[in-house]
Amino acid sequence: MIYIIGGSGFVGSRLISEIGEKNCINIDKNKSPFYNSITILGNIMNASEIKIESNAKTVVLLAAEHRDDISPKSLYYDVNVEGTKNVLKKMDDLGIKSIIFTSSVAVYGLNKNNPDENFPKDPFNHYGKSKWEAEKVLKDWFESDPINKSVTIIRPTVIFGERNRGNVYNLLKQISSGRFMMIGKGLNKKSMAYVGNIVGFIQHHIRVNKCGFHIFNYVDKPDFSMIELTQLIEKKMKIKLPKQKIPYWLGILVGHCFDLISFTFRKKNSISAVRVKKFCATTQFEASRAHKIFKAPHTLEEGLNKTLEYEFINPKDDEILFYSE
Numbered sequence: 001m002i003y004i005i006g007g008s009g010f011v012g013s014r015l016i017s018e019i020g021e022k023n024c025i026n027i028d029k030n031k032s033p034f035y036n037s038i039t040i041l042g043n044i045m046n047a048s049e050i051k052i053e054s055n056a057k058t059v060v061l062l063a064a065e066h067r068d069d070i071s072p073k074s075l076y077y078d079v080n081v082e083g084t085k086n087v088l089k090k091m092d093d094l095g096i097k098s099i100i101f102t103s104s105v106a107v108y109g110l111n112k113n114n115p116d117e118n119f120p121k122d123p124f125n126h127y128g129k130s131k132w133e134a135e136k137v138l139k140d141w142f143e144s145d146p147i148n149k150s151v152t153i154i155r156p157t158v159i160f161g162e163r164n165r166g167n168v169y170n171l172l173k174q175i176s177s178g179r180f181m182m183i184g185k186g187l188n189k190k191s192m193a194y195v196g197n198i199v200g201f202i203q204h205h206i207r208v209n210k211c212g213f214h215i216f217n218y219v220d221k222p223d224f225s226m227i228e229l230t231q232l233i234e235k236k237m238k239i240k241l242p243k244q245k246i247p248y249w250l251g252i253l254v255g256h257c258f259d260l261i262s263f264t265f266r267k268k269n270s271i272s273a274v275r276v277k278k279f280c281a282t283t284q285f286e287a288s289r290a291h292k293i294f295k296a297p298h299t300l301e302e303g304l305n306k307t308l309e310y311e312f313i314n315p316k317d318d319e320i321l322f323y324s325e
Contacts, residue, residue, distance in 0.1 A: 001023065001024065001025060001053070001055045001056055001057060002019060002023060002024040002025075002056070002057060002058055002059075002060060002206060003025050003027060003052050003056045003058075003060070004016065004019075004024055004025070004026050004027070004060045005026075005027045005028070005044060005050070005059065005061050005062060005063045005087060006027075006028055006044075006061065006063030006064065007024075007027070007028055007032065007035070007039070007060075007062060008026060008028035008030045008031060008033065008039065009028075009030075009062065010159070010161070010163065010164050010195065010322035010324065011062055011102070011159060011195060011198060011199060012026065012062050013032065013033065013034055013035070013322075014195050014196065014199045015060070015062075015199045015202060015203070016032075016038070017034070018199055018200070018203060019206075021035055021037065021038050024038065025039075025040065025053075026038055026039040026040070027039075027040050027042045027044075027049075027050065027051060027052070028040075028041070028042070028063065029042065029043040029063075033320045034320070044063050044079065044083035044084075044086055044087055045079060045082065045083050045086070047086040047089060047090065050086060050087055050090045052090050052094060052096065053094070054094045054095065054096070056091075056094070057206075057209065058098040058099065058100060058150075059091060059096060059098065060099075060102075060202060061084065061087055061100070061101045062102050063079065063083065064080050064102070064127075064131070065078075065079040065080060065130075066127050066324065067324065073126050076126040076127055076129070076130040077126075077130050077133065079130075080127075080130035080131055080133070080134050081130055081133045081134050081137060084137050084138065085137055087099070088137070088138070088141045097145070097148050097149045097150060098151075098209055099138070099150070099151055099152070100154065100202060100206065101134070101135075101138055101151070101153050101154070102154050102156065103131045103132075103135055103153050103154065103155045104127070104128065104131050104155055105155050105156065105157050105191075105217060105219075105285050106123055106124075106125065106127055106128030106131060107121045107123050107128050107131055107132040107135070107155065108121060108122060108123070108128075108285070109121075109123055109124045109128065110124050111281060114284045114285065114286050115217075115285055115286060116217065116285075116288075116289070117155070117215045117216065117217055117289060135215075138151050138153060139151075139213065146212075147211070148211060149211065150209060150210060150211045150214075151212075151214065152205045152214045152215075152216070153214065153215045154198075154202065154205075154216050154218050155215070155216065155217045155218065155285075156193050156198050156217075156218040156219075157192060157193050157217075157218070157219045157283070157285055158190075158191075158192055158193065159193045159194075159195055159198055160172075160193070160194060160195065160303070160304075160307060161194055161195030161306070161307055162195075162306065162307055162310040162311065163310075163320060163321050163322055164195065164321075164324065165321050165322060165323045165324070166324040167324075170270075172233065172304075172307065172308065172311070172312070173311075173312070175230055175233045175241070176233060176237050176239070176308065176312045178239045178240070178241065180230070180241055180242075181241075181242050181244060181245065181246055182226060182227070182230065182246065183245070183246045183251035183276060183279055183280055184226075184245065184246075184247070184248040184251065184279075184280040185245065185248075186225060186226040186227035186230070186245065187225050187226070187227065188225060188226055188282040189223040189224065189225045189226075189282050189283075189284050190224065190226065190229070190282075190283055190284075191219040191220075191223050191283055191287075192220060192223075192224075192300065193218055193220050194220055194298055194300060194303025194304075194306075194307075195303075196297060196298050196303060196306075197218075197220055197296040197297060197298055200294070200296060201216075204294050216287070216289055216290040217285050217286060217287045217290060218287055218290050219284075219285050219286075219287040219290075220296060220298075220300040221287060221291065221300070222300070223284050224300070226279075229304075232301060232304060233308065236305055236309075236313070237312065237313065248280055251276045251279075251280070252273055252276055254271065254276070255271060255272050255276040255277075256273045258272055258273075259272050
């Protein structure tokens with residue numbers, strides 16, 4: 001039996017659909033939108049609520065605090081670090097030796113040059129810092145019995161797909177509207193991961209279940225530049241976008257103007273100087289280690305096309321949506 005902790009969310013729901021309900025149990029503080037018959041309500045901050053049983057072949061730990069606006073900040077550490085300790089303690093009590101943990105490329109920090117798994121860690125926010133602390137907890141747990149234990153840490157880049165309402169969805173929505181204008185030259189590249197592929201990668205490690213301490217970045221390759229991404233969407237959506245580009249300096253100036261408006265009226269805007277900087281930045285991560293052992297079931301283009309089809313071309317009347325930052 002596979003125990004998925006945090007399986008009521010975007011990635012977990014897709015993972016359960018692929019594994020099959022009869023093969024897994026979901027433990028989550030929230031009800032599942034699809035799989036309540038196999039869902040046990042429990043919060044990893046409370047050790048007594050982690051209802052893993054001794055028949056667990058592997059534990060997949062997806063549960064995390066990850067949004068940008070979590071308050072108090074200590075929650076990142078209470079859930080992502082202390083919660084991980086609680087799960088490992090429960091596993092020790094039951095003699096379970098295998099865990100798959102989803103971390104994040106946030107452990108590397110911002111504006112790094114295509115970091116691989118050995119790149120120095122320099123997290124810039126509490127989410128990244130707490131994930132890095134959790135990784136160190138997992139390392140200590142593994143080293144207590146390295147002959148028999150299996151730890152797989154997966155550091156995905158931003159994940160997108162059908163039903164997700166994160167940053168990639170917002171970008172696709174802007175471009176698909178036909179009113180999108182590029183800021184800067186559009187040569188900056190963005191690493192992304194399609195949910196069907198990250199789930200496939202997790203399944204691969206469930207099947208292999210190899211002893212040892214394993215760390216993988218996960219990114220779907222090749223990385224698209226912003227120009228390549230907009231061209232792909234133009235082709236799929238059969239639209240023509242304005243060819244004019246907004247100079248970077250002007251985009252930043254407009255972003256600061258919106259920041260001033262937000263500050264004055266105490267109201268958040270979708271445009272800000274930070275968002276313009278992030279849009280124009282290159283965010284690439286090396287993932288050759290993952291792709292040497294795993295063939296993704298979908299190309300990045302196929303994943304984007306599936307998402308565009310589901311969300312914008314033939315939109316589904318779907319009330320089940322997953323929101324993330």
